[in-house]
Amino acid sequence: MTEGNKDSNNRLQKFTRKALKATIKGVLFYGIYFVLSMFLAPVSEIVPGFQQMIEVFVMVSIVLMIIGELTAGTIFHHFFNGAKALFVILYLLFALNGGIVDITVQNVNLIVDIRLFLAVAILLGLLGFAKSVLQAINFLNQKAEHVHF
Amino acid sequence: MRIPIRMISIATTFFWIFLIVFLVSAVYSAKDVRFDFGEPQISLTSDNKILLSLPITIDNKGYYNIGCFNVTMEILDKEGFVITRASTFIPVIEKDRQVMVTHNVTIDVNDLLHNSQDYLFNDTELEGHEIISIKLAEVIPVQASTNLSMPWGAPLYNFTLGRTEYVGFDRTYMTAIVPISFENHASFDLTGSIQMRMYNSTKTLVSEGQTTIEAPRNSEYQGYVRLNVPTIGITENGYFEVYFLTPLFEFGPLVIPYD
Numbered sequence: 001m002t003e004g005n006k007d008s009n010n011r012l013q014k015f016t017r018k019a020l021k022a023t024i025k026g027v028l029f030y031g032i033y034f035v036l037s038m039f040l041a042p043v044s045e046i047v048p049g050f051q052q053m054i055e056v057f058v059m060v061s062i063v064l065m066i067i068g069e070l071t072a073g074t075i076f077h078h079f080f081n082g083a084k085a086l087f088v089i090l091y092l093l094f095a096l097n098g099g100i101v102d103i104t105v106q107n108v109n110l111i112v113d114i115r116l117f118l119a120v121a122i123l124l125g126l127l128g129f130a131k132s133v134l135q136a137i138n139f140l141n142q143k144a145e146h147v148h149f
Numbered sequence: 150m151r152i153p154i155r156m157i158s159i160a161t162t163f164f165w166i167f168l169i170v171f172l173v174s175a176v177y178s179a180k181d182v183r184f185d186f187g188e189p190q191i192s193l194t195s196d197n198k199i200l201l202s203l204p205i206t207i208d209n210k211g212y213y214n215i216g217c218f219n220v221t222m223e224i225l226d227k228e229g230f231v232i233t234r235a236s237t238f239i240p241v242i243e244k245d246r247q248v249m250v251t252h253n254v255t256i257d258v259n260d261l262l263h264n265s266q267d268y269l270f271n272d273t274e275l276e277g278h279e280i281i282s283i284k285l286a287e288v289i290p291v292q293a294s295t296n297l298s299m300p301w302g303a304p305l306y307n308f309t310l311g312r313t314e315y316v317g318f319d320r321t322y323m324t325a326i327v328p329i330s331f332e333n334h335a336s337f338d339l340t341g342s343i344q345m346r347m348y349n350s351t352k353t354l355v356s357e358g359q360t361t362i363e364a365p366r367n368s369e370y371q372g373y374v375r376l377n378v379p380t381i382g383i384t385e386n387g388y389f390e391v392y393f394l395t396p397l398f399e400f401g402p403l404v405i406p407y408d
Contacts, residue, residue, distance in 0.1 A: 036169070039177040113290040117172055124164050131157045138150045 015070075022069035026062045033058045046110075047103050053095050060087060075139060082132035089125035092118060175286040178211030184281070191336045197396040199256040199337060205237075208247045215242040216287035220252050223278040224299070226264055232256060232275070241287070258398040269305045269393075269400060272334055274298045302334030304364075304397075310389060310405050315378075325356070325376040327389070333364040340364075341395030345374045346402070349384040356382075362395075 037044075037054065044051040064087065068080035099115030187204035194200045203222075209215050218239040224232045235254040242248050261268050277297035284290050311328030325347070333339045344359040356376040364370040386408045392401030 036173050039173050042180045043176055108293050108295045111292045111294075113292075114172075116288065117168065120164070120168055124161055124168065127157060127161050131154060131161065134150065134154050134157070138154060141150070 014073075018070050018072055021072075022066040025069060026066055029062055029065060030058065046105055047101075057091055057095070060091070075136060078132050078136035078139060081135065082129050085125050085128035085132055088128070089122050092121050092125070171286070172289075174212055175289055178213055179285055179291075181210040181212075182215060182283075183208040183210070193337060193397070194255055199258065199397070201254040201256065203252040203254070204249065205252055206247065206249050207239075207242055209242045209244055211244060213286035214244055216240065216284035217282065217290075218242055218248075219280075219282045221280045221282075222252065222254050223280075224254065224256060225276040225278065226261065226268075227273065227276075228264060229276070230264055232261055262398055262400055266400065266403075268301060268303065269398075270303050270308055272303050272306060273301050275301050302336060302367075304333050304335035304337070304339045305393070306332040306334045308403075310391075310407070311373075313407060318380075320380070322377050322379055323383075325378045327374045327376065328371070329360070329362075329373060330369070330371045331364070332369045333366055336366055337397065338363075338365045339370075339395060339397075341393065341397075343374065344392040344394065344401070345376065346390040346392075347376055347378065347387065348390065349382055349387040351384070352387075353382065355379065355387070 033054070037051075040050070040054070061084065064080055064084040068077055068084065071077045071080060096114060096118055099113065099118040101112040101114065103110045103112075183206075185206040185208070187206070190202040190204075192200045192202065205220065207215070207218065219236060221234065221236040223234045226232055233254055233256050235252070237250055237252040239248060239250060258268075267273060275298070277299050278294065279297060280292060280294040282290065282292040308329075308331040311330065314326045314328075315323050316326060317324040327345060329343060340361075340363050342359050342361045344357065346357045347355045349355050356378045358374045358376040360372055360374045362370060362372060386406065388404050388406040390402035390404055393399065393403075394401075
Protein backbone atom coordinates (compact mmCIF):
# COMPACT_ATOMS: atom_id res chain seq x y z
CA MET A 1 0.00 0.00 0.00
CA THR A 2 1.42 3.38 -1.01
CA GLU A 3 1.83 6.40 1.30
CA GLY A 4 -0.94 8.25 -0.57
CA ASN A 5 -3.42 5.42 -0.08
CA LYS A 6 -2.66 5.26 3.66
CA ASP A 7 -3.22 8.99 3.96
CA SER A 8 -6.58 8.84 2.19
CA ASN A 9 -7.60 5.85 4.32
CA ASN A 10 -6.74 7.81 7.46
CA ARG A 11 -8.77 10.79 6.23
CA LEU A 12 -11.73 8.56 5.46
CA GLN A 13 -11.52 6.99 8.91
CA LYS A 14 -11.36 10.41 10.55
CA PHE A 15 -14.32 11.66 8.54
CA THR A 16 -16.33 8.53 9.35
CA ARG A 17 -15.60 9.03 13.05
CA LYS A 18 -16.67 12.66 12.83
CA ALA A 19 -19.82 11.75 10.92
CA LEU A 20 -20.64 9.08 13.49
CA LYS A 21 -20.10 11.53 16.35
CA ALA A 22 -22.23 14.15 14.57
CA THR A 23 -24.99 11.59 13.98
CA ILE A 24 -24.97 10.44 17.60
CA LYS A 25 -25.05 14.04 18.84
CA GLY A 26 -27.85 14.94 16.43
CA VAL A 27 -29.93 11.91 17.40
CA LEU A 28 -29.34 12.62 21.09
CA PHE A 29 -30.35 16.25 20.67
CA TYR A 30 -33.46 15.24 18.75
CA GLY A 31 -34.26 12.64 21.43
CA ILE A 32 -34.10 15.30 24.14
CA TYR A 33 -36.34 17.54 22.01
CA PHE A 34 -38.76 14.65 21.49
CA VAL A 35 -39.05 14.02 25.24
CA LEU A 36 -39.42 17.71 26.09
CA SER A 37 -41.99 18.24 23.33
CA MET A 38 -44.26 15.75 25.07
CA PHE A 39 -44.18 17.91 28.18
CA LEU A 40 -44.79 21.04 26.11
CA ALA A 41 -47.71 19.50 24.19
CA PRO A 42 -50.37 21.29 26.30
CA VAL A 43 -48.72 24.63 25.49
CA SER A 44 -48.62 23.82 21.77
CA GLU A 45 -52.37 23.29 21.86
CA ILE A 46 -52.94 26.75 23.31
CA VAL A 47 -50.23 28.78 21.59
CA PRO A 48 -50.48 28.80 17.81
CA GLY A 49 -47.10 28.52 16.11
CA PHE A 50 -45.29 27.37 19.25
CA GLN A 51 -44.55 23.90 17.87
CA GLN A 52 -43.29 25.38 14.61
CA MET A 53 -41.07 27.83 16.48
CA ILE A 54 -39.45 25.06 18.51
CA GLU A 55 -39.07 22.83 15.44
CA VAL A 56 -37.23 25.53 13.46
CA PHE A 57 -34.97 26.14 16.46
CA VAL A 58 -34.17 22.43 16.85
CA MET A 59 -33.64 21.98 13.11
CA VAL A 60 -31.18 24.88 12.74
CA SER A 61 -29.39 23.87 15.96
CA ILE A 62 -28.96 20.29 14.72
CA VAL A 63 -27.72 21.45 11.31
CA LEU A 64 -25.17 23.79 12.93
CA MET A 65 -24.16 21.06 15.35
CA ILE A 66 -23.59 18.51 12.55
CA ILE A 67 -21.60 21.00 10.45
CA GLY A 68 -19.62 21.93 13.58
CA GLU A 69 -18.82 18.29 14.25
CA LEU A 70 -17.87 17.55 10.64
CA THR A 71 -15.47 20.48 10.67
CA ALA A 72 -13.90 19.38 13.98
CA GLY A 73 -10.14 19.86 14.12
CA THR A 74 -10.34 22.97 11.93
CA ILE A 75 -10.90 26.63 12.77
CA PHE A 76 -14.36 26.35 11.15
CA HIS A 77 -15.47 24.10 13.98
CA HIS A 78 -15.13 27.04 16.37
CA PHE A 79 -16.75 29.42 13.87
CA PHE A 80 -19.80 27.19 13.66
CA ASN A 81 -19.95 26.83 17.43
CA GLY A 82 -19.84 30.63 17.73
CA ALA A 83 -22.51 30.93 15.06
CA LYS A 84 -24.67 28.44 16.96
CA ALA A 85 -24.33 30.48 20.16
CA LEU A 86 -25.25 33.70 18.33
CA PHE A 87 -28.17 31.96 16.59
CA VAL A 88 -29.52 30.82 19.97
CA ILE A 89 -29.36 34.38 21.33
CA LEU A 90 -30.94 36.05 18.29
CA TYR A 91 -33.58 33.36 17.79
CA LEU A 92 -34.69 33.51 21.42
CA LEU A 93 -34.81 37.31 21.29
CA PHE A 94 -37.00 37.37 18.17
CA ALA A 95 -39.11 34.29 18.84
CA LEU A 96 -39.92 35.29 22.42
CA ASN A 97 -40.67 38.87 21.45
CA GLY A 98 -38.18 40.33 23.91
CA GLY A 99 -39.48 38.16 26.76
CA ILE A 100 -43.12 39.23 26.75
CA VAL A 101 -45.29 36.61 25.10
CA ASP A 102 -48.78 37.85 24.33
CA ILE A 103 -51.40 35.28 23.32
CA THR A 104 -55.11 35.72 22.77
CA VAL A 105 -57.22 32.62 23.25
CA GLN A 106 -60.92 33.18 22.57
CA ASN A 107 -61.78 36.19 24.73
CA VAL A 108 -58.84 35.83 27.11
CA ASN A 109 -55.62 37.74 26.67
CA LEU A 110 -52.68 35.87 28.15
CA ILE A 111 -49.34 37.56 28.86
CA VAL A 112 -46.36 35.50 29.96
CA ASP A 113 -43.34 37.43 31.15
CA ILE A 114 -40.22 35.33 30.60
CA ARG A 115 -37.70 38.17 30.55
CA LEU A 116 -35.80 36.61 33.43
CA PHE A 117 -35.51 33.32 31.55
CA LEU A 118 -34.51 35.17 28.40
CA ALA A 119 -31.85 37.17 30.26
CA VAL A 120 -30.32 33.99 31.70
CA ALA A 121 -30.52 32.26 28.30
CA ILE A 122 -28.80 35.22 26.59
CA LEU A 123 -26.09 35.25 29.24
CA LEU A 124 -25.54 31.53 28.71
CA GLY A 125 -25.49 32.10 24.94
CA LEU A 126 -22.88 34.83 25.36
CA LEU A 127 -20.88 32.52 27.57
CA GLY A 128 -21.06 29.88 24.83
CA PHE A 129 -19.93 32.44 22.28
CA ALA A 130 -17.05 33.51 24.52
CA LYS A 131 -16.08 29.86 24.88
CA SER A 132 -16.01 29.46 21.09
CA VAL A 133 -13.80 32.56 20.75
CA LEU A 134 -11.45 31.21 23.43
CA GLN A 135 -11.39 27.82 21.71
CA ALA A 136 -10.58 29.49 18.38
CA ILE A 137 -7.75 31.48 19.98
CA ASN A 138 -6.46 28.34 21.68
CA PHE A 139 -6.63 26.43 18.39
CA LEU A 140 -4.67 29.13 16.56
CA ASN A 141 -2.14 29.28 19.41
CA GLN A 142 -1.53 25.57 19.27
CA LYS A 143 -1.23 25.67 15.50
CA ALA A 144 1.31 28.51 15.74
CA GLU A 145 3.31 26.51 18.34
CA HIS A 146 3.39 23.49 16.01
CA VAL A 147 4.59 25.66 13.11
CA HIS A 148 7.30 27.19 15.39
CA PHE A 149 8.61 23.78 16.35
CA MET B 150 -6.21 27.59 28.40
CA ARG B 151 -7.83 24.20 28.10
CA ILE B 152 -8.92 24.02 31.73
CA PRO B 153 -10.83 27.34 31.74
CA ILE B 154 -12.50 26.38 28.45
CA ARG B 155 -13.47 23.01 29.91
CA MET B 156 -14.83 24.73 33.05
CA ILE B 157 -16.89 27.14 30.94
CA SER B 158 -18.24 24.19 28.94
CA ILE B 159 -19.28 22.31 32.07
CA ALA B 160 -20.84 25.37 33.69
CA THR B 161 -22.72 26.35 30.50
CA THR B 162 -24.04 22.83 29.97
CA PHE B 163 -25.12 22.54 33.60
CA PHE B 164 -26.95 25.88 33.56
CA TRP B 165 -28.60 25.15 30.17
CA ILE B 166 -29.91 21.82 31.47
CA PHE B 167 -31.10 23.43 34.70
CA LEU B 168 -32.80 26.30 32.84
CA ILE B 169 -34.56 24.10 30.28
CA VAL B 170 -35.67 21.48 32.80
CA PHE B 171 -36.95 24.17 35.18
CA LEU B 172 -38.82 26.08 32.49
CA VAL B 173 -40.36 23.01 30.90
CA SER B 174 -41.42 21.53 34.25
CA ALA B 175 -42.86 24.88 35.39
CA VAL B 176 -44.89 25.24 32.20
CA TYR B 177 -45.91 21.57 32.27
CA SER B 178 -47.00 21.75 35.90
CA ALA B 179 -49.23 24.73 35.10
CA LYS B 180 -51.68 22.31 33.50
CA ASP B 181 -52.25 20.77 36.93
CA VAL B 182 -53.34 24.06 38.44
CA ARG B 183 -57.11 24.44 38.46
CA PHE B 184 -59.09 27.61 38.93
CA ASP B 185 -62.79 27.27 39.65
CA PHE B 186 -64.99 30.31 39.69
CA GLY B 187 -68.26 29.78 41.53
CA GLU B 188 -71.57 31.50 41.02
CA PRO B 189 -71.38 35.19 41.88
CA GLN B 190 -73.53 36.19 44.85
CA ILE B 191 -75.10 39.60 45.25
CA SER B 192 -75.88 41.08 48.65
CA LEU B 193 -75.74 44.38 50.51
CA THR B 194 -72.97 45.61 52.78
CA SER B 195 -73.56 47.24 56.15
CA ASP B 196 -72.92 50.64 54.58
CA ASN B 197 -75.54 49.94 51.92
CA LYS B 198 -73.47 49.17 48.90
CA ILE B 199 -74.00 46.32 46.47
CA LEU B 200 -71.60 43.52 47.26
CA LEU B 201 -70.67 41.17 44.45
CA SER B 202 -68.96 38.06 45.85
CA LEU B 203 -67.17 35.66 43.55
CA PRO B 204 -65.94 32.44 45.18
CA ILE B 205 -62.66 31.22 43.68
CA THR B 206 -61.06 27.84 44.32
CA ILE B 207 -57.42 27.31 43.36
CA ASP B 208 -56.20 23.73 43.36
CA ASN B 209 -52.44 23.59 42.93
CA LYS B 210 -51.44 20.08 41.97
CA GLY B 211 -48.36 21.24 40.08
CA TYR B 212 -44.74 20.67 41.02
CA TYR B 213 -44.13 24.18 42.30
CA ASN B 214 -45.72 26.79 44.54
CA ILE B 215 -47.68 29.56 42.92
CA GLY B 216 -46.76 33.05 43.99
CA CYS B 217 -48.52 36.40 43.95
CA PHE B 218 -51.99 35.24 42.98
CA ASN B 219 -53.95 38.38 42.29
CA VAL B 220 -57.45 38.93 40.97
CA THR B 221 -58.45 42.44 40.03
CA MET B 222 -61.87 43.37 38.79
CA GLU B 223 -62.82 46.70 37.34
CA ILE B 224 -66.39 47.66 36.58
CA LEU B 225 -66.88 50.45 34.10
CA ASP B 226 -69.97 52.24 32.93
CA LYS B 227 -71.00 52.73 29.31
CA GLU B 228 -68.74 55.77 28.95
CA GLY B 229 -65.75 53.85 30.25
CA PHE B 230 -65.55 55.49 33.68
CA VAL B 231 -64.34 53.17 36.41
CA ILE B 232 -67.17 52.69 38.90
CA THR B 233 -65.34 50.32 41.16
CA ARG B 234 -62.13 48.35 41.35
CA ALA B 235 -61.28 45.55 43.76
CA SER B 236 -58.37 43.17 44.19
CA THR B 237 -57.80 39.93 46.04
CA PHE B 238 -54.24 38.85 46.71
CA ILE B 239 -52.75 35.58 47.97
CA PRO B 240 -48.97 35.70 48.47
CA VAL B 241 -48.26 31.97 48.06
CA ILE B 242 -50.31 28.91 47.13
CA GLU B 243 -48.22 25.94 48.13
CA LYS B 244 -48.10 22.83 45.96
CA ASP B 245 -50.64 20.11 46.71
CA ARG B 246 -52.83 22.66 48.43
CA GLN B 247 -56.31 23.90 47.70
CA VAL B 248 -57.13 27.49 48.53
CA MET B 249 -60.61 28.98 48.56
CA VAL B 250 -61.04 32.69 48.50
CA THR B 251 -63.92 35.07 47.92
CA HIS B 252 -63.32 38.00 45.65
CA ASN B 253 -65.52 40.88 46.78
CA VAL B 254 -66.45 43.86 44.68
CA THR B 255 -68.59 46.65 46.09
CA ILE B 256 -70.63 48.98 43.94
CA ASP B 257 -71.88 52.28 45.24
CA VAL B 258 -75.09 53.00 43.34
CA ASN B 259 -74.70 56.71 44.08
CA ASP B 260 -71.39 56.68 42.16
CA LEU B 261 -73.16 54.98 39.31
CA LEU B 262 -75.91 57.60 39.27
CA HIS B 263 -73.33 60.36 39.32
CA ASN B 264 -72.63 59.79 35.64
CA SER B 265 -76.06 58.83 34.41
CA GLN B 266 -79.53 58.45 35.92
CA ASP B 267 -80.29 55.95 33.17
CA TYR B 268 -79.17 53.16 35.49
CA LEU B 269 -82.27 53.74 37.64
CA PHE B 270 -84.81 53.58 34.88
CA ASN B 271 -83.35 51.55 32.03
CA ASP B 272 -81.81 48.11 31.87
CA THR B 273 -78.33 48.24 30.47
CA GLU B 274 -74.99 46.49 30.56
CA LEU B 275 -71.90 47.29 32.57
CA GLU B 276 -68.42 46.55 31.32
CA GLY B 277 -66.25 44.33 33.47
CA HIS B 278 -62.51 43.97 33.13
CA GLU B 279 -61.04 40.99 34.97
CA ILE B 280 -57.32 40.47 35.43
CA ILE B 281 -55.83 37.36 37.01
CA SER B 282 -52.10 37.23 37.56
CA ILE B 283 -49.90 34.54 39.07
CA LYS B 284 -46.24 33.72 39.29
CA LEU B 285 -45.63 30.18 38.07
CA ALA B 286 -43.09 28.51 40.33
CA GLU B 287 -42.95 31.91 42.08
CA VAL B 288 -40.73 33.13 39.20
CA ILE B 289 -42.59 33.34 35.88
CA PRO B 290 -45.28 36.03 35.86
CA VAL B 291 -48.40 35.10 33.88
CA GLN B 292 -51.35 37.41 33.46
CA ALA B 293 -54.73 36.62 31.96
CA SER B 294 -57.27 39.31 31.32
CA THR B 295 -60.72 39.32 29.83
CA ASN B 296 -63.58 41.68 29.25
CA LEU B 297 -67.05 40.78 30.40
CA SER B 298 -70.37 42.47 30.05
CA MET B 299 -72.65 42.34 33.05
CA PRO B 300 -76.37 42.94 32.78
CA TRP B 301 -77.65 45.78 34.95
CA GLY B 302 -81.32 45.64 35.88
CA ALA B 303 -82.90 49.01 36.59
CA PRO B 304 -84.51 49.18 40.04
CA LEU B 305 -87.13 51.67 38.83
CA TYR B 306 -87.74 50.31 35.36
CA ASN B 307 -90.69 51.86 33.57
CA PHE B 308 -91.41 54.27 36.43
CA THR B 309 -94.69 55.99 35.67
CA LEU B 310 -97.21 58.15 37.43
CA GLY B 311 -100.79 57.26 36.60
CA ARG B 312 -103.74 59.55 36.12
CA THR B 313 -104.33 61.64 39.25
CA GLU B 314 -107.65 61.16 40.91
CA TYR B 315 -109.21 63.78 43.12
CA VAL B 316 -111.39 62.62 45.99
CA GLY B 317 -112.77 63.99 49.23
CA PHE B 318 -113.78 67.45 48.18
CA ASP B 319 -114.36 70.13 50.76
CA ARG B 320 -114.31 73.87 50.50
CA THR B 321 -110.63 74.38 50.92
CA TYR B 322 -108.83 71.06 50.34
CA MET B 323 -109.18 67.93 48.32
CA THR B 324 -107.18 64.72 48.21
CA ALA B 325 -105.20 63.86 45.12
CA ILE B 326 -104.21 60.24 44.66
CA VAL B 327 -101.25 59.76 42.34
CA PRO B 328 -100.71 56.12 41.26
CA ILE B 329 -97.12 54.97 41.01
CA SER B 330 -95.85 51.91 39.21
CA PHE B 331 -92.49 50.49 38.29
CA GLU B 332 -90.69 47.19 37.92
CA ASN B 333 -87.68 46.33 40.03
CA HIS B 334 -85.34 44.60 37.57
CA ALA B 335 -82.37 44.96 39.91
CA SER B 336 -80.64 42.09 41.63
CA PHE B 337 -81.45 43.58 45.05
CA ASP B 338 -84.65 44.30 46.95
CA LEU B 339 -85.72 47.91 46.93
CA THR B 340 -87.03 49.50 50.11
CA GLY B 341 -87.35 53.13 51.03
CA SER B 342 -89.67 55.99 50.31
CA ILE B 343 -90.83 58.18 47.48
CA GLN B 344 -91.42 61.85 48.20
CA MET B 345 -93.53 63.85 45.83
CA ARG B 346 -94.04 67.57 45.41
CA MET B 347 -96.82 68.97 43.31
CA TYR B 348 -96.36 72.27 41.52
CA ASN B 349 -99.04 74.11 39.58
CA SER B 350 -98.70 75.98 36.30
CA THR B 351 -97.30 79.06 38.09
CA LYS B 352 -94.54 76.84 39.55
CA THR B 353 -95.96 77.26 43.03
CA LEU B 354 -95.63 74.34 45.45
CA VAL B 355 -99.16 73.15 45.97
CA SER B 356 -98.69 70.05 48.06
CA GLU B 357 -96.28 67.36 49.07
CA GLY B 358 -96.54 63.81 50.31
CA GLN B 359 -94.68 60.56 50.52
CA THR B 360 -95.12 56.84 50.53
CA THR B 361 -92.97 53.91 51.50
CA ILE B 362 -92.01 51.38 48.90
CA GLU B 363 -91.03 47.77 49.17
CA ALA B 364 -90.24 46.02 45.92
CA PRO B 365 -88.45 42.68 46.03
CA ARG B 366 -86.07 41.93 43.17
CA ASN B 367 -87.68 41.11 39.85
CA SER B 368 -91.10 42.23 40.95
CA GLU B 369 -93.62 44.81 39.89
CA TYR B 370 -94.59 47.58 42.28
CA GLN B 371 -97.88 49.42 42.26
CA GLY B 372 -98.79 52.02 44.86
CA TYR B 373 -99.88 55.59 45.21
CA VAL B 374 -99.08 58.86 46.93
CA ARG B 375 -101.82 60.77 48.68
CA LEU B 376 -101.59 64.55 48.50
CA ASN B 377 -103.70 67.14 50.27
CA VAL B 378 -104.16 69.86 47.69
CA PRO B 379 -105.72 73.27 48.39
CA THR B 380 -108.51 73.79 45.88
CA ILE B 381 -107.34 77.30 45.22
CA GLY B 382 -103.95 76.10 44.02
CA ILE B 383 -105.12 73.56 41.49
CA THR B 384 -104.47 74.37 37.87
CA GLU B 385 -105.03 72.35 34.71
CA ASN B 386 -101.38 71.52 34.34
CA GLY B 387 -98.15 71.60 36.27
CA TYR B 388 -95.51 69.16 37.30
CA PHE B 389 -94.48 66.72 40.00
CA GLU B 390 -91.05 66.53 41.54
CA VAL B 391 -90.31 63.00 42.66
CA TYR B 392 -87.53 62.12 45.13
CA PHE B 393 -86.38 58.59 45.83
CA LEU B 394 -84.87 57.89 49.24
CA THR B 395 -83.56 54.38 49.74
CA PRO B 396 -80.66 53.00 51.79
CA LEU B 397 -78.84 52.26 48.52
CA PHE B 398 -79.27 55.57 46.78
CA GLU B 399 -80.92 58.96 46.94
CA PHE B 400 -82.14 60.50 43.77
CA GLY B 401 -84.20 63.47 42.81
CA PRO B 402 -85.87 65.51 41.68
CA LEU B 403 -87.34 63.63 38.78
CA VAL B 404 -89.65 66.11 37.08
CA ILE B 405 -92.81 64.66 35.57
CA PRO B 406 -95.37 67.05 34.07
CA TYR B 407 -99.10 66.49 34.44
CA ASP B 408 -101.92 67.80 32.39
